[in-house]
Amino acid sequence: MKIEDTGIEIDFAGQQKKKSPLIASGPCSAETEEQVMETAEELKQIGVQLFRAGIWKPRTMPGGFEGMGEAGLKWLQKVKEKTGMQVATEVANATHVNLALKYGIDAIWIGARTSANPFAVQEIADSLRGRNIAVMVKNPLNPDAALWQGAIQRFLDAGIKNISAIHRGFSSYGFSQYRNPPHWQVVVELKQRLPHIPLLCDPSHMGGRRDLIETLSQKALDLNYDGLFIEAHVDPDNALSDKKQQVTPEELLEILNNLVIREETGPNAASKNDLDDFRKKIDMIDDELVSILKERMKVSEEIGNYKKKNGLTILQQSRWEKILEKLQGRSESTGLSSGFLEEIFKSIHQESINHQEKVMRLD
Ligand code: PEP
Ligand code: MN
Secondary structure, eight states, X not given: OOHHHHTEEOOTTSOOEESSOEEXXXXXXOOOHHHHHHHXXXXXXXXXXXXXXXXXXXXXXXXXXXXXTHHHHHHHHHHHHHHOOEEEEEEXXXXXXXXXXXXXXXXXXXXXXXXXXXXXXXXXXXXHTTOOOEEEEEOOSSOOHHHHHHHHHHHHHTTOOOEEEEEOOOOOSSOOSSSSOOOHHHHHHHHHXXXXXXXXXXXXXXXXXXXXXXXXXXXXXXXXXXXXXXXXXXSGGGOSSOGGGOBOHHHHHHHHHHOOOOOSSSTTSOOHHHHHHHHHHHHHHHHHHHHHHHHHHHHHHHHHHHHHHHTOOSOOHHHHHHHHHHHHHHHHHHTOOHHHHHXXXXXXXXXXXXXXXXXXXXX
């Protein structure tokens, strides 16, 4: 990525200055030359700066469409020549890197499955030493900010200057409305660890559904992300991979037009002093929340003692179901989403169980 073209200005020694969000888009997979070229021409028209397309596809099960390989790199080269957009693809080993470099790919991204593997990341970083290419590191499949940071660090250590992080959500077991729930707090933690790393959001893999892209993108912009990484295809319903989450370039334009870019500071935002006051209030409320939770755990421990004396189990399923039922009724009156309430209370409940277990173990 040429920084001037992306809308992101990065200076790792200093701070990062943001102009407008980078819009990266393109199909999940490069399938045919026509599909790639048509998608690229349309995306160029709507102002996309960086064209993405997968050439080597990491599939969960063998036998699926595993990408077009080197042939696809030629199409990406053609996209670059014809449209002037910069081009990006995913790499998972040193062979992929060497081919990407051979075809003049501007940016590579490290997929979620690869980011979780330090050996693979190190091999890729070593094969990039001394080369001028942008690297985008997707979050690992598991919500582990340190592992994500480690992957980024391997590229920094290899002397790569232009590095960004892509938040694509995390694998999860059980029901969620998202294909890969975002767990936004992991990004907050990554930002604490690497404050100057530019951050993109990939709402396509996060949501796994077209209709979630806009809301997730808006949320990312409101959290001050530096760009969006969105899958688009001229004919999404017939795509060879990830068809449910791809949009047409036209639909992408509509989504982008609906997004609001708010300023972090500046004439339209609250003044610093006002902000400080709000933050003090938030800090006070947070302190209160922590002390209330402490009180709650004390009561839990008393219940633990009672259960121990009377030979009762820690988990009383019917009691827990009643708590959940009551919460559902509260969502409307409080304006707090039922998903949020449930998530918080699941954590509180788990912590109570842990406290009670401790009590049970004591003599
Ligand atoms: C992709 O971007 O097409 C992809 C495979 O992404 P992820 O690594 O996030 O699953
Ligand atoms: Mn995909």
